[in-house]
């Protein structure tokens with residue numbers, strides 16, 4: 001199950017080498033300090049396309065390799081290590097999944113090859129409130145002529161500013177809070193009536209608020225079925241959650257390893273601070289948590305690849321464990337570095353900031369625990 | 379008690395006549411009244427408030443009148459602080475001089491030193507910074523290397539301090555220096571000097587919260603007159619530790635604070651919403667309730683420690699846990715605040731976030747330092763285990 005095949009080993013090693021060489025943490029720092037609006041480096045994104053990372057879950061017929069989610073997870077784990085800012089998750093995992101799972105042949109043909117080639121950036125617009133809750137979607141899609149008009153607002157849209165294509169969850173019937181009555185739409189980033197505003201988040205990545213005022217889309221823009229979009233949305237979101245959890249495990253692993261190095265190298269009282277049992281046990285506990293979370297992430301990704309029937313619960317498990325683990329490790333990273341961990345010049349703060357954004361994205365630990373309980377029937 | 383009530387009435391009258399009305403507006407961070415030569419007063423009334431309080435010695439209520447203090451008894455000082463709290467008065471002065479340095483000067487300094495250094499602290503004319511930590515000496519503070527060589531009538535100081543809060547804003551520094559390289563703890567001295575002395579340089583360091591409250595501080599052949607040594611030569615370690623006690627005690631009185639001063643449960647109600655009269659997120663609700671209980675337990679403990687210390691005329695064992703508990707509590711509060719705010723708690727700057735939201739986020743980042751500054755939580759817990767619980771030192 002968790003054994004990697006030869007392709008996957010190559011993919012992971014290549015990802016590791018590329019990330020170390022082309023996208024160390026300094027790359028994120030540079031984007032931040034240059035005040036990058038979109039929050040990623042287009043040249044790095046192009047290279048990801050050239051390496052085939054953008055086609056990992058896309059069928060060969062549309063220009064991808066269809067290696068699968070576990071494979072893409074390996075890449076995300078590596079990019080997560082160095083806090084690589086890129087539209088890989090939003091585009092090559094989330095949007096590609098949505099199109100692949102819910103798209104018509106025409107929709108797939110129109111967009112999947114472009115995603116596989118990293119020609120476009122895509123994003124998922126779901127949240128409307130400070131807390132993730134897809135069923136609360138209120139953004140209205142009203143029939144008008146042959147198509148629909150969209151009115152409402154979205155927030156916290158990853159890559160929302162750069163996205164050429166947005167997958168928008170909208171309400172075609174029912175009330176906010178109800179699962180039925182949702183429909184997904186494909187909306188171009190440049191659509192008339194769509195106003196995008198950059199959100200400057202603590203993690204310095206590209207996020208946006210979107211305001212829709214009379215945005216007109218044809219009937220062909222519907223992804224999946226009208227009023228029955230919730231199931232598709234959740235299926236896509238579970239892939240997003242598992243993929244994000246993979247990235248978070250990478251982030252936690254690197255934060256841990258950096259801290260471990262420090263424990264070995266920083267001396268106080270004439271010995272390495274790692275010689276103090278108070279810190280040793282906490283390091284050992286972090287290691288335990290990371291390993292447990294990692295198992296959950298791999299299981300969720302494998303379940304997606306196997307089309308298993310417990311993807312929902314495993315995705316919530318993976319995201320909740322990744323959240324808790326990264327939360328712990330990001331705090332300990334600062335604390336165990338002492339004063340230097342509080343400085344902007346050190347990477348600890350960047351890990352802490354990315355951790356909290358990733359924790360909130362597509363459902364917090366507490367949200368996923370609640371969902372897990374519901375899925376388990378209690 | 380009747381005397382105390384007379385005193386209370388006096389204080390009330392005085393405050394009614396002397397607290398500037400314009401200070402009733404909330405205080406922004408750049409208005410913090412640190413005093414000192416470099417202070418830029420955004421609101422002249424804040425300066426007036428300091429001058430009035432300073433003239434009465436009420437910025438240091440229990441210090442003797444001879445040194446500019448208020449000469450109040452502990453009970454009177456308590457009444458004063460209650461009355462200040464009653465009108466939600468802004469602090470007249472925030473000061474390392476009052477919180478940390480003054481108390482050790484009262485204990486260890488010569489008469490001349492007290493008369494020279496204490497009154498300007500009370501009046502907020504001189505702002506002090508704390509030169510303890512060095513790149514190689516943090517938790518193991520006594521391994522500090524900054525050298526002070528005896529040059530007859532003065533010391534010549536060379537070395538480097540780090541994480542020196544507000545070194546770039548301070549007028550003077552209280553500084554730990556090595557005067558004997560053959561001994562560890564017994565080779566440290568406690569000296570005071572002017573930050574404008576030739577050879578002193580403070581370079582601000584940016585924090586993860588975006589502000590630059592602390593510095594790297596360099597000393598290159600800084601001449602310090604010998605009458606600025608406090609206590610005995612090579613006797614600085616005892617003073618240094620005593621000062622840390624005051625620093626930690628002060629935290630118990632004021633807490634760490636930070637942020638926009640919002641109430642956690644109100645924030646949660648606003649951002650998460652209610653369902654059937656309860657916070658819609660049951661998990662978060664339970665954790666906020668647990669935190670509120672911890673906060674209450676802490677407040678009760680601080681009060682009990684005060685009462686017991688007064689009765690025993692010495693610190694209650696409860697005092698030792700206060701800095702650690704205060705740091706943990708403040709960090710937990712800010713984490714919960716951030717979580718309750720959801721995506722609104724993740725903004726760094728710019729549009730899409732209210733100023734209070736950004737302030738909370740920055741305060742959350744800043745709070746990570748609470749378990750590091752003034753001695754780390756690990757060091758605190760070591761001290762409790764060894765000194766209070768008598769557990770053997772494994773080192």
Ligand SMILES: Cc1cc2nc3c(=O)[nH]c(=O)nc-3n(C[C@H](O)[C@H](O)[C@H](O)COP(=O)(O)OP(=O)(O)OC[C@H]3O[C@@H](n4cnc5c(N)ncnc54)[C@H](O)[C@@H]3O)c2cc1C
Nearest residue numbers: 276335336338339508510511516517541543747751754756
């Ligand atoms: C916001 C802020 C303001 C500050 N202001 C000042 C100031 O004004 N003046 C000043 O002099 N200093 C100041 N400091 C410095 C502060 O006192 C030191 O950072 C602190 O004492 C820790 O030292 P260090 O940074 O060298 O960490 P280290 O001592 O290197 O510690 C690294 C980690 O190891 C742990 N550790 C060390 N020894 C042990 C042990 N024996 N057992 C278990 N764990 C251990 C620590 O707890 C920490 O987690 C400030 C720090 C901060 C964050």
